[in-house]
Amino acid sequence: MKKSLVELFSKTWFKLSLFFVFLLGVSSFLFYLLEPGFTGIKDFFLALWWTVVTVTTVGYGDIVPSTGAGKILGVVVMLTGIGLVSILTGNLASFLMEKRIKKRKGQLEVNLKGHLVILNWNEFGWEILKKTGLPVVIVAPLEEDLFEQIKAETEKEVYYLNGSPKRENFLKKAKLQMAQTAIILSPDKSKITNDPDQEVLYTLLSVRELAPSIPVFVEILEPQNKSHIIRAGADRVLIRGEATSLLLSQVSVSPFIFTFAYKLLTSSGNLLKIKRLSGEERKMSWKEFKENNREIVPLALCKERATISLSQVLDDNSNLDKFIQEIFDACGVDDTVSSLEPEVVLNPELETSLASFDAVIYMSYV
Template identity: 35%
Template sequence: MINILTQLIRNKITRLFLLTIAILFLGAVGLHYFEKTPHIVDAFWWSFVTITTVGYGDIAPSTVGGRIVGVIVMVFGIGLLGMFTATIASAFVETRLKEGKGVMDVKVNDHFIICGWSYKAKEIIAELRADKKIKNKPIVIVADIPEKPLDDENTFFINGEVDADIMTKANLRGASVVMILTDESLDSYSRDAKVVLNTLTIRKLNQDVYICVEISDARNMQHGKLAGADEIIVIGELSGNLLAQAALDHGITKIITELVSNRYGNELYKVKPPESFMDMKFIDILKILKEDYNAIILAIDSGKNNKLVANPPMDYTIKTGDELVLIAQERPQLGK
């Protein structure tokens, strides 16, 4: 809305508005003077319906002076009102075009930023939208492509490569998560080098944002970590592991596919345990979650030790800072 107002001011909308009001006022005063209308309000009513070309005909000038006033109002008033409405319409259209071209700053906060565009980016957005918790969360795409690639009112687009100016336009300081995708137009080495460089840039600009990246070669994971990535997905390694599991245990990848998709079946969630779970044993919480929430604990993310414990021992006790990794049909609201 601020951008539209700026555009309107630049297009002299204020001047057009004042001129239109002036014609409306002069028409009303002129009709009242020549036609001796009982109330000035009626004169203003006539002037308004004449300018807007409605023309109900309930009031019509009969004197020469009144008709001259009517001609002036019709000629100048209608023209000015048309210019006024056309200027407003053009400002909205121009703003929409600029948004589509990715040249306007975004004004959202607590949003996700996706750096790069490919078929994977579209799938990522679809998965994010399938999660009820962040269904309407703003998403900003930063990519060197001609125009906005997705028609979604809560998805915004910034055209360009990752640098300080572009990330300022994407409001990096207000973002909660940044996802950096590999550039599939480059070779494997160059892809990872670009991801690491983008990670360094983003981490320097925002020390607190959570950064998830994908790389092509597992040997570059260390570079990604040193650059400041919080989570790294190795493309080839992940698909290789899934293929190996498919060969060893036929059909097991179907359940893995279900768990990592938000669009159907059960999903994986990481949630904070309520205070009532503190110091309780894992086996007791496992029973409560299954009975009350139809959920199963897979692992404990120990914030204190920065360690993920899969299939914890039965006597493991929940401590402050721990988070539960669950399988459930939808994100459970624990303790509610």
């Protein structure tokens, strides 16, 4: 807070704005003291009106100073106002232009919540933009022309930060802590000196340092690096080409299965959607849910990632457990003891209870 105020007071346009307000206040007060009864100044508002009109050199002429002191004040206000308004207007225009240039160059901090953050960029980024319904922030060392192309070819709300996703300051500017999801793509080999999977690992470590609880999906190139990425905190790891291999393997089973899976993945619309379960729906079984939602095709049940805290496993009636909790609270130590990973149950049994699930993946009719 203190740092933000210091930065604000260091801005030229802010100093000029304060001086402008000070000039209006002092000039109005002096005019009110010097001119009562002579020009019909009955309250401070009329004095303020005269000052604003005089400073901006509009000069309506409805209020004219009658005393010598009032006229001298008018001359001072006009001369000061002409220069001040010109400088203030120029600085404001410069500030707005600078902000626009910074936004185009990917140097401006975003102000979002519940968005998607894409770290690094490759050709798969285009598909993510087509499918997502969230505002997107891209953090990558992109060329200006490429980002302009991205903006031109997508109707989504897209923001860009030009820099290394490994650096914490860029992640903070992207409001990573407030994001709904982060996706780390494998970087273009031609633009880096290290191994792509190593770059991904460094980025993941930076993400987990800043936002330990948000879901992070990671793309890597080499299968042998998957275990390292998972240990570093990735929720899900996709190996480049793995999905393609699995898809092609379905040809040996049936060409119809291959065609179905291919169309499902490459459809221009979002065939697969997610529906959060209401309190009433959580009381149902899978069979009852399907019978009550015939307008959709339910496919799977989902459990979100959840953390288990010490207070959830301790007994409130046990003095020892209360003592343990008090020690943790007094030391200010995080009392998280474990976490439950996201889970998807595909085509569950009809009698499966929905009580422990959070959402349903379904396919809408087209």
